[in-house]
Amino acid sequence: MTTLAALATRPLVIALALIVLLLALGQALSPGFASAQQILRLLIVAALLGIVAAGQNLVILGGREGIDLSVGGVVSLSAIIAGNLMNGADAGIPLAVLACVLIGALFGLLNGLGVTLLRIPPLVMTLGMLGVLQGLLVVVRQGIPSGRAAPGLSSFVSQPFLLGLPGILWLWIAVGIVLALLLSRTVFGHRIYAIGANEHAATMAGVPVKAVRIALFTLSGIFAAIAGICLLGYSGSSFANVGEQYMLPSIIAVVFGGTPLSGGKGGYTGTMAGAVLLVILQSILTTLNIDESGRQMVFGATLLVLMLFYGRGRAMRA
Amino acid sequence: MAKLKLSGISKTYGATVALHDGALAVDAGDVHVLMGANGSGKSTLCKVIAGSVRPDAGAVLIDDTPVTISGPRVARALGIGVFYQELSLAARRTVAENICLPDLPMTAGVLVDRKALAARAARTIALFDGVAGDGFTADATVDSLRADQRQLVEIMKALASEAPILIFDEPTSALDRAQVERFFAIIRDLKAQGRAMIFISHRMDEITAIGDRVTVIRDGRTVGTWRLDETDTATIIAHMVGERSEPPGARASRPPQDETMSGPEARAPRDIALSVRGLGGSGFTDVTFDLHRGEILGFGGLHGQGQSAVLRTLFGALPRSAGDVTRGDTALPLRTPREAIRRGIAYVSGDRRRDGVIQGRPILENLTPIHYLRQRLMLARPSVLQQKAQAAVDALNTKFAGFAHAIDSLSGGNQQKVVIARWLMDRPDVLLLDDPTKGIDLAAKADLFALIRTLARDGMAIVLYSSEDAELLGNADRILVFNGGRIRRELAGADRTRYNLYHAAYEAA
Numbered sequence: 042m043t044t045l046a047a048l049a050t051r052p053l054v055i056a057l058a059l060i061v062l063l064l065a066l067g068q069a070l071s072p073g074f075a076s077a078q079q080i081l082r083l084l085i086v087a088a089l090l091g092i093v094a095a096g097q098n099l100v101i102l103g104g105r106e107g108i109d110l111s112v113g114g115v116v117s118l119s120a121i122i123a124g125n126l127m128n129g130a131d132a133g134i135p136l137a138v139l140a141c142v143l144i145g146a147l148f149g150l151l152n153g154l155g156v157t158l159l160r161i162p163p164l165v166m167t168l169g170m171l172g173v174l175q176g177l178l179v180v181v182r183q184g185i186p187s188g189r190a191a192p193g194l195s196s197f198v199s200q201p202f203l204l205g206l207p208g209i210l211w212l213w214i215a216v217g218i219v220l221a222l223l224l225s226r227t228v229f230g231h232r233i234y235a236i237g238a239n240e241h242a243a244t245m246a247g248v249p250v251k252a253v254r255i256a257l258f259t260l261s262g263i264f265a266a267i268a269g270i271c272l273l274g275y276s277g278s279s280f281a282n283v284g285e286q287y288m289l290p291s292i293i294a295v296v297f298g299g300t301p302l303s304g305g306k307g308g309y310t311g312t313m314a315g316a317v318l319l320v321i322l323q324s325i326l327t328t329l330n331i332d333e334s335g336r337q338m339v340f341g342a343t344l345l346v347l348m349l350f351y352g353r354g355r356a357m358r359a
Numbered sequence: 360m361a362k363l364k365l366s367g368i369s370k371t372y373g374a375t376v377a378l379h380d381g382a383l384a385v386d387a388g389d390v391h392v393l394m395g396a397n398g399s400g401k402s403t404l405c406k407v408i409a410g411s412v413r414p415d416a417g418a419v420l421i422d423d424t425p426v427t428i429s430g431p432r433v434a435r436a437l438g439i440g441v442f443y444q445e446l447s448l449a450a451r452r453t454v455a456e457n458i459c460l461p462d463l464p465m466t467a468g469v470l471v472d473r474k475a476l477a478a479r480a481a482r483t484i485a486l487f488d489g490v491a492g493d494g495f496t497a498d499a500t501v502d503s504l505r506a507d508q509r510q511l512v513e514i515m516k517a518l519a520s521e522a523p524i525l526i527f528d529e530p531t532s533a534l535d536r537a538q539v540e541r542f543f544a545i546i547r548d549l550k551a552q553g554r555a556m557i558f559i560s561h562r563m564d565e566i567t568a569i570g571d572r573v574t575v576i577r578d579g580r581t582v583g584t585w586r587l588d589e590t591d592t593a594t595i596i597a598h599m600v601g602e603r604s605e606p607p608g609a610r611a612s613r614p615p616q617d618e619t620m621s622g623p624e625a626r627a628p629r630d631i632a633l634s635v636r637g638l639g640g641s642g643f644t645d646v647t648f649d650l651h652r653g654e655i656l657g658f659g660g661l662h663g664q665g666q667s668a669v670l671r672t673l674f675g676a677l678p679r680s681a682g683d684v685t686r687g688d689t690a691l692p693l694r695t696p697r698e699a700i701r702r703g704i705a706y707v708s709g710d711r712r713r714d715g716v717i718q719g720r721p722i723l724e725n726l727t728p729i730h731y732l733r734q735r736l737m738l739a740r741p742s743v744l745q746q747k748a749q750a751a752v753d754a755l756n757t758k759f760a761g762f763a764h765a766i767d768s769l770s771g772g773n774q775q776k777v778v779i780a781r782w783l784m785d786r787p788d789v790l791l792l793d794d795p796t797k798g799i800d801l802a803a804k805a806d807l808f809a810l811i812r813t814l815a816r817d818g819m820a821i822v823l824y825s826s827e828d829a830e831l832l833g834n835a836d837r838i839l840v841f842n843g844g845r846i847r848r849e850l851a852g853a854d855r856t857r858y859n860l861y862h863a864a865y866e867a868a
Contacts, residue, residue: 225739226739227738227739228731228737228739234724235717235728238719239713239717241714242715242716244696245676245696245708246728247731247732248728249697305719306719
């Protein structure tokens with residue numbers, strides 16, 4: 042009984058239960074919502090969000106108000122640059138991937154340096170970086186024509202690759218496995234938890250706190266850049282601020298998955314469930330003919346409700 | 360007639376009895392000195408008067424009228440002004456505002472009367488005219504001031520209250536000679552005005568210079584009150600020590616000392632694990648000592664005389680402003696804890712919640728960070744790590760259900776054992792213990808001291824700072840007594856007595 046009760050309070054279990062519930066609700070509202078084809082499409086969209094949320098998850102785990110509001114900007118910039126570099130040709134894919142990952146890493150690195158060396162609060166630093174990225178997007182789009190996704194990239198995202206699943210889902214599964222191992226079986230992973238749970242004690246135990254935090258922000262930039270490339274493959278061509286929609290959901294997915302905003306505990310498995318959950322929710326809202334502004338309101342409210350349930354630890358530790 | 364009279368004051372915190380039978384009678388026009396060893400209860404007694412601690416029992420009389428001091432505001436209203444040892448200033452506000460903060464002059468009960476505030480502050484600041492130093496003006500913000508100037512603001516704050524009863528808890532610790540002289544001149548004026556003052560200091564020369572009477576507190580009990588001109592330092596310290604000269608069994612735990620260990624001079628230089636010369640930093644200056652392999656070097660003295668800051672500086676957690684630390688011919692810069700750890704220096708803090716425990720994480724992750732750094736590991740394989748950690752936790756008799764359990768599931772003593780054990784997976788050369796037994800149970804303490812004696816016997820060099828004098832006397836081979844951020848005396852061999860420890864703790868430069 043007690044184990045069952047304990048199980049029921051675990052965020053991952055709650056998220057999985059909600060996924061089933063929402064799928065049933067969607068099926069009831071619109072027959073065919075929970076069909077295999079539809080679920081596969083939802084998973085592809087969830088993978089895009091999930092990859093952004095991977096970086097967000099790492100930054101939040103590292104504590105000290107860690108958050109990356111610039112992920113949406115990096116996603117957009119990456120999608121545009123990838124589109125221009127490949128411009129519909131498979132031959133351009135390697136260069137595009139390399140360039141985007143480097144650019145994502147650069148902006149993540151700048152965030153990390155600002156947060157650690159200049160001691161700018163992550164909220165302010167990454168919000169400022171988002172502003173810079175948005176300005177940069179305007180400049181880039183005016184200077185060069187909008188690009189198109191290479192066919193290889195498009196099929197990676199939407200065509201079955203192995204066991205009926207497209208490449209992007211395998212990529213997401215790989216990210217999940219790598220992060221699970223990183224967090225549980227590497228020194229770096231243990232150091233992330235240590236600085237998130239008690240930064241002072243971590244410093245006294247020889248953890249290179251600043252280096253770890255810089256690495257987390259850099260990884261967040263890289264994950265956002267990868268998601269941007271995949272997003273280009275999903276939509277075929279890049280358009281303005283395509284990544285903007287990822288900022289809030291990436292944070293909600295992390296919190297939904299059981300990583301509190303105060304950091305130091307949680308993991309990526311829950312975040313993956315959180316991403317799926319959010320995408321289903323989004324899809325139901327679309328089915329109900331609720332427009333973008335309505336969806337944003339629902340998401341914002343969701344985050345606030347989540348904070349009410351999961352965010353208590355933060356106030357107690359402050 | 361006593362201006363302020365306390366009797367039968369008792370206060371317990373959980374199982375700890377801070378005050379058992381505290382009594383004090385302060386006359387108007389007197390400077391009444393309060394003396395006692397660490398943990399004797401003198402601070403608690405002051406807090407009772409200041410209203411920040413409510414006693415469990417006892418009576419407080421002001422002008423022979425019983426009063427209940429239920430809070431700091433009540434204390435202020437009763438005419439009690441307090442100088443707080445731990446700085447209580449608003450850093451971003453001006454000197455004038457801080458001075459008047461306890462009782463801001465108001466117009467119509469809402470707005471701060473700027474003119475009255477400036478006038479009152481100017482009057483108080485003028486008292487220290489000429490000794491306050493550069494940049495000390497009414498408009499300067501407190502965070503722009505030096506440590507001694509901040510302490511002056513604290514003093515002025517107490518003075519500006521114009522309270523008939525004043526408490527000064529170590530008011531001179533950061534002041535220079537001229538500032539102390541001026542402060543004492545002011546105190547003599549206040550005496551002439553008939554104020555009653557309670558004075559706590561860790562400097563015997565100050566106590567004899569300014570005090571009229573002294574009350575000695577020991578183990579939460581008032582031993583007695585004497586006129587300072589009718590007694591001497593030796594007698595007072597004898598009262599602080601009491602009949603009980605040594606803790607029972609303290610000597611027994613110490614191994615017989617062989618001839619080669621008889622004194623530091625007899626040791627060969629290669630036995631020196633750490634050579635500290637002229638070390639200066641936050642709150643201490645000119646600290647010089649040699650730490651030998653195989654010895655437990657005690658840091659003693661009253662609380663907060665620089666012992667902890669020296670240890671944190673040696674560990675690279677606080678910046679060093681002067682001096683050298685060497686091992687053999689190698690200078691150790693020790694700028695960060697990482698650097699210190701790589702040089703084989705370990706540091707255990709008594710504040711485990713802040714400095715030690717990684718909350719919410721498994722016991723294993725709390726044991727391994729030092730091992731990761733010293734072995735330059737990338738991968739964390741639980742089975743391998745558990746095997747290595749097992750010996751370290753066993754050495755301390757740590758009781759726990761499994762390595763995967765969160766450290767929060769352990770008792771305080773066992774949590775501290777885990778924090779200590781993290782240093783034992785790879786043996787350090789130097790172990791710095793900064794009041795390591797604070798808040799842990801007696802059994803855990805016994806386990807810890809048994810372990811450090813074994814470690815010392817195996818050749819580790821250990822520095823032990825303890826706020827419990829019995830722990831120092833029972834475990835340290837040598838004791839360096841700190842006072843005012845300097846080492847005042849070294850107690851070795853038969854000199855390690857409670858009497859000598861207290862005497863040195865109050866000794867002046």
